[in-house]
Amino acid sequence: xxxxxxxxxxxxxxxxxxxxxxxxxxxxxxxxxxxxxxxxxxxxxxxxxxxxxxxxxxxxxxxxxxxxxxxxxxxxxxxxxxxxxxxxxxxxxxxxxxxxxxxxxxxxxxxxxxxxxxxxxxxxxxxxxxxxxxxxxxxxxxxxxxxxxxxxxxxxxxxxxxxxxxxxxxxxxxxxxxxxxxxxxxxxxxxxxxxxxxxxxxxxxxxxxxxxxxxxxxxxxxxxxxxxxxxxxxxxxxxxxxxxxxxxxxxxxxxxxxxxxxxxxxxxxxxxxxxxxxxxxxxxxxxxxxxxxxxxxxxxxxxxxxxxxxxxxxxxx
Amino acid sequence: xxxxxxxxxxxxxxxxxxxxxxxxxxxxxxxxxxxxxxxxxxxxxxxxxxxxxxxxxxxxxxxxxxxxxxxxxxxxxxxxxxxxxxxxxxxxxxxxxxxxxxxxxxxxxxxxxxxxxxxxxxxxxxxxxxxxxxxxxxxxxxxxxxxxxxxxxxxxxxxxxxxxxxxxxxxxxxxxxxxxxxxxxxxxxxxxxxxxxxxxxxxxxxxxxxxxxxxxxxxxxxxxxxxxxxxxxxxxxxxxxxxxxxxxxxxxxxxxxxxxxxxxxxxxxxxxxxxxxxxxxxxxxxxxxxxxxxxxxxxxxxxxxxxxxxxxxxxxx
DNA sequence: TGTTATCTATCGAAAATTCCGATGAATGTG
DNA sequence: CACATTCATCGGAATTTTCGATAGATAACA
Numbered sequence: 254x255x256x257x258x259x260x261x262x263x264x265x266x267x268x269x270x271x272x273x274x275x276x277x278x279x280x281x282x283x284x285x286x287x288x289x290x291x292x293x294x295x296x297x298x299x300x301x302x303x304x305x306x307x308x309x310x311x312x313x314x315x316x317x318x319x320x321x322x323x324x325x326x327x328x329x330x331x332x333x334x335x336x337x338x339x340x341x342x343x344x345x346x347x348x349x350x351x352x353x354x355x356x357x358x359x360x361x362x363x364x365x366x367x368x369x370x371x372x373x374x375x376x377x378x379x380x381x382x383x384x385x386x387x388x389x390x391x392x393x394x395x396x397x398x399x400x401x402x403x404x405x406x407x408x409x410x411x412x413x414x415x416x417x418x419x420x421x422x423x424x425x426x427x428x429x430x431x432x433x434x435x436x437x438x439x440x441x442x443x444x445x446x447x448x449x450x451x452x453x454x455x456x457x458x459x460x461x462x463x464x465x466x467x468x469x470x471x472x473x474x475x476x477x478x479x480x481x482x483x484x485x486x487x488x489x490x491x492x493x494x495x496x497x498x499x500x501x502x503x504x505x506x507x508x509x510x511x512x513x514x515x516x517x518x519x520x521x522x523x524x525x526x527x528x529x530x531x532x533x534x535x536x537x538x539x540x541x542x543x544x545x546x547x548x549x550x551x552x553x554x555x556x557x558x559x560x561x562x563x564x565x566x567x568x569x570x
Numbered sequence: 571x572x573x574x575x576x577x578x579x580x581x582x583x584x585x586x587x588x589x590x591x592x593x594x595x596x597x598x599x600x601x602x603x604x605x606x607x608x609x610x611x612x613x614x615x616x617x618x619x620x621x622x623x624x625x626x627x628x629x630x631x632x633x634x635x636x637x638x639x640x641x642x643x644x645x646x647x648x649x650x651x652x653x654x655x656x657x658x659x660x661x662x663x664x665x666x667x668x669x670x671x672x673x674x675x676x677x678x679x680x681x682x683x684x685x686x687x688x689x690x691x692x693x694x695x696x697x698x699x700x701x702x703x704x705x706x707x708x709x710x711x712x713x714x715x716x717x718x719x720x721x722x723x724x725x726x727x728x729x730x731x732x733x734x735x736x737x738x739x740x741x742x743x744x745x746x747x748x749x750x751x752x753x754x755x756x757x758x759x760x761x762x763x764x765x766x767x768x769x770x771x772x773x774x775x776x777x778x779x780x781x782x783x784x785x786x787x788x789x790x791x792x793x794x795x796x797x798x799x800x801x802x803x804x805x806x807x808x809x810x811x812x813x814x815x816x817x818x819x820x821x822x823x824x825x826x827x828x829x830x831x832x833x834x835x836x837x838x839x840x841x842x843x844x845x846x847x848x849x850x851x852x853x854x855x856x857x858x859x860x861x862x863x864x865x866x867x868x869x870x871x872x873x874x875x876x877x878x879x880x881x882x883x884x885x886x887x
Numbered sequence: 888t889g890t891t892a893t894c895t896a897t898c899g900a901a902a903a904t905t906c907c908g909a910t911g912a913a914t915g916t917g
Numbered sequence: 918c919a920c921a922t923t924c925a926t927c928g929g930a931a932t933t934t935t936c937g938a939t940a941g942a943t944a945a946c947a
Contacts, residue, residue, distance in 0.1 A: 254645060255572045257905090271924060281907050286925060288905080296652055299845045302710050305914045306923040309710060312661060313652055313847070320648030324641055328571060331637030335613055335630055344629060393619050393626060528616050530629070574934090589894060598936050603895060605934080622943045623894040 256328060258292045259321040261285045262300060266310055266318045337373075339531050345375035346536050349390070349398035351383040353453035354519065355479040355499035359416070360399065363543045367536060374532050383454050390524045396533040398522040399540075401454040411525045413537075416544045418496035420459065420515040421508035423482075425489040430509060437512040439468050444492040447485045448472035455517065459494055462515050573645060575609045576638040578602045579617060583627055583635045654690075656848050662692035663853050666707070666715035668700040670770035671836065672796040672816035676733070677716065680860045684853055691849050700771050707841045713850040716857075718771040719835040728842045730854075733861045735813035737776065737832040738825035740799075742806040747826060754829040756785050761809040764802045765789035772834065776811055779832050 264274035265285065275285040293299050300314035310318065338344040350360070364376055379395055386398035387410050402414065422441050424430045430444070438459075448470070449456045463470040474491070476482060479499055485491040487505050496517050497508055521537055523529065581591035582602065592599040610616050617631035627635065655661040667677070681693055696712055703715035704727050719731065739758050741747045747761070755776075765787070766773045780787040791808070793799060796816055802808040804822050813834050814825050838854055840846065 254649070255574065257572065272922080280905090282924075283908075283926080284906050290925085296649070297656065298652065298847070302844075303924070304708070304710075307914090308924080311710070311845075313655060316651060316655070316661075317648055320644060320651065324644045324648065327637060327641045327644055331634055331641065332571070332613070334633060334637065335615065338630060338633070339614065344633075391621070393621075393628070527619075528628075530615070587894080588896095597934090599895075600897075600937075601935050603897085607896085620895070624943090625895080 254292065254295055256325070258288050259324055261288045262292055263318065263321050263325060265289055265301070265308070266314065266321075269308055269310075271308065341371040341532050341535060342373045344373075344530060344532050345377060346397070346530075346532050347377045347379060347395040348536070349386045349395035349400070349522075350378050350380050351386060351398070351400035351454065352380050352477055353383070353449055353455045353479065353499075354399055354401065354496070357418075357496075357498040358502035359498060359543055360540075361502070363536070363539050366543075367539055371532070371535075376536075382452055386522060390522060393524075396523070396530070397537055400520060400522060402518040402520045403522075409525050411523045412520045413523075413541075415519045415521050415540065416498070418498040418517045418519055420455070420494055420511050420513075420517060421497045421500075422511060423486050423493045423495050423500060423506055423508060425487055426505055426507045428489055428492070428507070430492065431507045433509050435510040435512050438463055438466060438470065441492060441494065441511075442468060442470050445490055446470065446472040447474040447476060447482050447491045447493050449477045449479075449482070450475045453477055455494070455496065458515055458517060462513050466513070571609065571612055573642070575605050576641055578605050579609055580635065580638050580642060582606055582618070582625070583631065583638075586625055586627075588625065658688040658849050658852060659690045661690075661847060661849050662694060663714070663847075663849050664694045664696060664712040665853070666703045666712035666717070666839075667695050667697050668703060668715070668717035668771065669697050669794055670700070670766055670772045670796065670816075671716055671718065671813070674735075674813075674815040675819035676815060676860055677857075678819070680853070680856050683860075684856055688849070688852075693853075699769055703839060707839060710841075713840070713846070714854055715839040717837060717839060719837045720839075726842050728840045729837045730840075730858075732836045732838050732857065733815070735815040735834045735836055737772070737811055737828050737830075737834060738814045738817075739828060740803050740810045740812050740817060740823055740825060742804055743822055743824045745806055745809070745824070747809065748824040750826050752827040752829050755780055755783060755787065758809060758811065758828075759785060759787050762807055763787065763789040764791040764793060764799050764808045764810050766794045766796075766799070767792045770794055772811075772813065775832055775834060779830055783830070 261274060261278050261280070264277045265271055268274050268277065271286050271289070272282050275282040278285060289300065293301075296313075296317065298313050299311055300317060302309040302311055334343065367374070368376065379389065381389060383400045383403070386395070386400050387403070387407055389395045390398060390410060399415070402412065403410075406412070422430070422436050430436065442463075448459065451457055451460060459470055474485065476485075479495065482493050482495065483500065483503055483506065486493050494511070498519070500506060500508060521540060523533075523537070578591060578595050578597070581594045582588055585591050585594065588603050588606070589599050592602040595602055606617065610618075613630075613634065615630050616628055617634060619626040619628055651660065684691070685693065696706065698706060700717045700720070703712070703717050704720070704724055706712045707715060707727060716732070719729065720727075723729070739747070739753050747753065759780075765776065768774055768777060776787060791802065793802075796812065799810050799812065800817065800820055800823065803810050811828070815836070817823060817825060838857060840850075840854070
């Protein structure tokens with residue numbers, strides 16, 4: 254039993270004519286006749302009464318017609334569901350997000366707009382340490398990753414730069430430091446610091462820079478969750494250092510430009526040589542558009558990789 | 571998309587191995603690999619992630635797997651329903667019954683026993699004038715016909731003799747005639763007669779015989795429905811002539827042997843050169859068995875066709 | 888770390904299947 | 918009664934499926 258045969262059968266059963274059914278099926282009458290007969294042989298019983306030039310469904314034929322209809326409908330439905338995915342009427346996008354990158358206002362905005370355009374597409378965000386993201390891509394646990402630009406180029410991972418974020422000192426708006434236009438690492442190191450652990454790329458970059466300057470940066474509290482860090486900063490006692498993009502939408506805190514100008518290049522990672530669903534490519538496309546449209550554009554040259562990024566201005570008013 | 575490909579796909583999806591799936595599907599690994607790829611091409615997207623020697627379902631593959639399962643289940647169900655029909659777990663038998671033959675006790679007994687054995691098989695009885703029955707067979711409105719032996723042999727109709735029924739005079743048990751051992755047509759013609767019209771074979775035979783004897787049989791009432799005739803006979807005023815088999819199970823009436831010995835040969839008609847469902851052949855087989863088993867067997871030679879029948883004894887106690 | 892075994896993809900050829908057009912038989916129609 | 922229509926069948930062409938062998942890649946293992 255093959256779907257092709259079922260199609261022939263259903264056409265014959267509905268038109269009650271092999272000739273007409275063959276036309277509908279775009280095959281020769283002899284072909285349809287043969288295929289129906291073969292189906293009958295396989296089923297072990299005739300589906301049609303042959304009465305001279307007329308045909309008529311047998312009782313079994315009528316019964317089997319229902320089944321054939323159901324099978325073909327299910328097949329149609331399966332194809333339709335896949336087509337719907339292509340048209341972003343279903344499916345999902347799994348987004349890997351490097352811990353420490355945080356739900357930037359850019360990302361939340363893209364998520365919101367994407368959901369407005371394609372409400373049927375489920376968006377799942379998987380937070381993970383940056384070094385884990387390529388592995389998650391390889392396992393197909395995520396479709397794309399937003400992360401800091403990884404140090405080593407990996408041949409099976411496509412990496413496209415998104416924007417660069419500048420590290421800023423973060424203080425509560427009523428903090429004594431809040432009025433400063435800029436600050437340097439040594440000055441910050443004097444204050445009660447809360448920073449992520451060195452498992453996060455942010456911290457590694459801070460430590461690298463401190464070492465280069467011969468400074469010791471010793472946070473009093475280490476915690477990886479950005480929202481916890483911001484919460485503590487908000488209490489007015491603590492000070493932190495975070496990428497500006499991660500706190501653009503946060504109220505009650507002030508970003509102070511770091512004189513060291515530490516840039517964190519952000520990238521989108523995808524699996525190379527892998528089929529990408531339209532839902533995924535569309536998401537990435539929007540992410541890149543939003544980078545240009547919704548952030549104040551300002552060309553910066555990354556001090557790590559030398560590439561030029563479109564980056565948000567540090568919001569120090 | 572063909573069912574074969576869906577089978578391959580489902581096996582691959584469940585084992586997550588093309589090699590193992592090929593074993594399950596009884597094909598070479600290369601075959602399965604190719605067919606899955608072709609299915610993917612037709613669907614426009616990959617169903618599996620190929621990761622070195624391992625494979626893994628894509629999101630679309632997982633979705634399509636459900637559809638594939640449903641399609642295969644439906645196909646299995648369709649086959650099962652047909653198989654059930656072959657095993658008499660479903661379906662129906664359409665029985666054409668010549669008006670005037672009536673629901674003989676033989677037939678009711680077979681119906682009862684058949685239903686006991688195969689409660690899922692629906693039995694439909696279509697009463698029609700005897701000459702209509704071959705036409706109903708040709709239209710496949712009925713699967714078999716119980717009728718009087720037709721005069722003309724029709725080449726496309728198989729006719730198998732069942733039993734012969736003898737015409738008897740029918741009177742109420744308290745009727746004055748009830749004690750007679752036998753009676754002849756002339757005597758009956760004196761009484762208030764209720765007979766079927768000459769559209770029924772019974773009546774035609776009675777009239778033929780009367781004409782042969784030079785007697786005029788003029789029923790006071792003509793009515794084709796046998797139960798109505800029996801009802802009228804029961805009122806003690808009316809007398810009728812009916813086949814003995816038609817009244818074997820009726821209480822309150824007495825059958826008196828007709829001296830003319832008019833035999834009505836009963837036959838089963840089926841469409842020649844036509845597939846017969848097991849439900850039908852089984853019914854016919856039981857009908858013939860019951861003819862031998864449940865009626866007192868007595869060989870009689872039919873005066874019409876010269877054939878020898880197994881026939882019930884006239885029950886004149 | 889090299890070796891081996893295993894898994895999937897691909898290729899060419901063989902086998903099987905589907906398909907077509909022609910033809911024949913049966914049947915309904917004018 | 919001629920004619921057109923319809924379905925079944927046949928032989929051969931076209932397509933598809935299948936297989937075995939092999940290559941490439943990778944996981945397991947020594």
